[in-house]
Amino acid sequence: MSKYGFTTTTLHSDRAKPIEHGAVHKPVHNSAAFCFTDAHDLVKVFQGEQPGFVYGRQGTPTSAALEEKISRMEQGILTIGFSSGMAAISATLFSLLRAGDHLVASSFLFGNTTSLFESFGRMGIEVTFVDATEAANVEAALRPKTRMVFVETIANPCTQVADLAGIGTLCQARGIVYIVDNTITSPVLFLPKNVGASLVVNSLTKYIGGHGNALGGAVTDTGLFDWSRYPNILDLYRKGDAKTWGIVQIRKKGLRDAGATLSPEAAHHLAIGSETLALRMQRTCSNAQQLAEFLAAHPKVKRVYYPGLTNHPQHDRAKKLFCGNSGILSFELKDGIDCFDVLGKLEIVISSTNLGDNRTLAIPVAPTIYFELGAERRASLGIGESLIRISTGIEDPEDLLADFATALGD
Ligand code: PLP
Numbered sequence: 001m002s003k004y005g006f007t008t009t010t011l012h013s014d015r016a017k018p019i020e021h022g023a024v025h026k027p028v029h030n031s032a033a034f035c036f037t038d039a040h041d042l043v044k045v046f047q048g049e050q051p052g053f054v055y056g057r058q059g060t061p062t063s064a065a066l067e068e069k070i071s072r073m074e075q076g077i078l079t080i081g082f083s084s085g086m087a088a089i090s091a092t093l094f095s096l097l098r099a100g101d102h103l104v105a106s107s108f109l110f111g112n113t114t115s116l117f118e119s120f121g122r123m124g125i126e127v128t129f130v131d132a133t134e135a136a137n138v139e140a141a142l143r144p145k146t147r148m149v150f151v152e153t154i155a156n157p158c159t160q161v162a163d164l165a166g167i168g169t170l171c172q173a174r175g176i177v178y179i180v181d182n183t184i185t186s187p188v189l190f191l192p193k194n195v196g197a198s199l200v201v202n203s204l205t206k207y208i209g210g211h212g213n214a215l216g217g218a219v220t221d222t223g224l225f226d227w228s229r230y231p232n233i234l235d236l237y238r239k240g241d242a243k244t245w246g247i248v249q250i251r252k253k254g255l256r257d258a259g260a261t262l263s264p265e266a267a268h269h270l271a272i273g274s275e276t277l278a279l280r281m282q283r284t285c286s287n288a289q290q291l292a293e294f295l296a297a298h299p300k301v302k303r304v305y306y307p308g309l310t311n312h313p314q315h316d317r318a319k320k321l322f323c324g325n326s327g328i329l330s331f332e333l334k335d336g337i338d339c340f341d342v343l344g345k346l347e348i349v350i351s352s353t354n355l356g357d358n359r360t361l362a363i364p365v366a367p368t369i370y371f372e373l374g375a376e377r378r379a380s381l382g383i384g385e386s387l388i389r390i391s392t393g394i395e396d397p398e399d400l401l402a403d404f405a406t407a408l409g410d
Contacts, residue, residue: 026065062264076220085203088217091254099124106132108155135166161314168196198225206356214269285324345407355391
């Protein structure tokens with residue numbers, strides 16, 4: 001663990017190894033392949049006997065520098081970067097699960113993650129979705145072939161907070177791989193390692209990058225899981241420290257073979273963005289809190305979902321676990337008020353599907369990100385047809401509140 005604080009550690013992580021020509025940032029290495037003056041060295045890198053780079057699909061010095069930053073942020077042992085958050089999730093499951101295995105997942109997940117898990121279901125991996133706000137629901141779903149439990153920290157769009165500590169204790173007692181998607185909280189607000197997570201996923205596209213200018217994803221091994229107990233590690237990778245077997249298999253099977261590589265350009269953008277993560281997160285959380293309180297008190301608003309509000313069902317849990325409640329909040333307008341009318345009147349706030357940008361973004365949930373599910377499934381997940389999801393940015397709070405006041409006709 002670094003002796004420095006979060007931002008100091010992130011800012012100076014590149015310099016832990018010498019940087020070419022004394023550059024302050026790790027430069028962008030846009031080379032598809034890497035050459036060796038002695039072919040013996042090429043062989044050694046291929047065989048894992050010597051560190052180095054051989055081919056860009058498997059990693060570059062630029063992505064490695066970002067991976068190092070993420071490992072430090074998550075206090076993990078190793079990180080692998082991918083072309084997107086979804087690529088990180090699919091590669092992790094693809095590498096570590098086999099037909100006949102069972103996965104328990106939260107019912108409150110990012111829609112594309114749920115859709116991905118359903119695809120795994122069609123390929124012989126059984127998936128059970130449970131309300132993960134109670135560890136008892138996860139426990140009740142466990143089977144002898146349950147290999148993994150997958151949850152998010154604060155769910156998007158209705159902001160349910162999973163029983164992260166309870167599930168961690170359960171997974172540790174049963175020797176089950178516990179994967180936490182930390183995208184919404186980011187390692188500034190929450191360290192999944194502290195609740196026993198084995199692997200942490202982050203969409204770097206969101207808060208870590210922060211500027212909405214690059215896609216990326218990462219999976220970090222916290223070092224807590226003993227992979228010698230995991231039956232799906234191939235004999236090929238059962239060598240060296242057993243703590244690294246899982247992440248090595250993800251790098252080989254999930255990154256090298258599946259090939260959803262993080263480009264050096266994107267890695268560089270994300271690394272620069274990550275330098276201000278802690279600073280941006282403070283403003284993002286404070287803007288979200290102010291906006292949630294404003295909307296909750298507004299006569300045209302029916303309901304607001306935000307863990308920072310005292311009437312949120314997991315408010316106390318969020319307070320205990322997180323250093324802030326992040327920037328995702330959703331609200332429903334009173335019946336008869338057209339959400340498109342309100343969205344159309346917002347001047348600063350942008351209608352967009354992304355989240356975690358410096359700019360505040362809004363999206364009508366039902367006809368966009370939850371459209372494929374259909375009305376019945378949306379209702380079962382508690383997603384109202386007029387629900388609007390907001391991702392607060394770092395604008396001046398008075399401008400943001402004034403924009404909503406105008407749009408709501410104040
Ligand atoms: N995980 C969560 C919680 C997300 O909200 C998202 C995207 O919104 C993803 C993963 C996927 O990330 P990406 O868009 O980088 O693939």
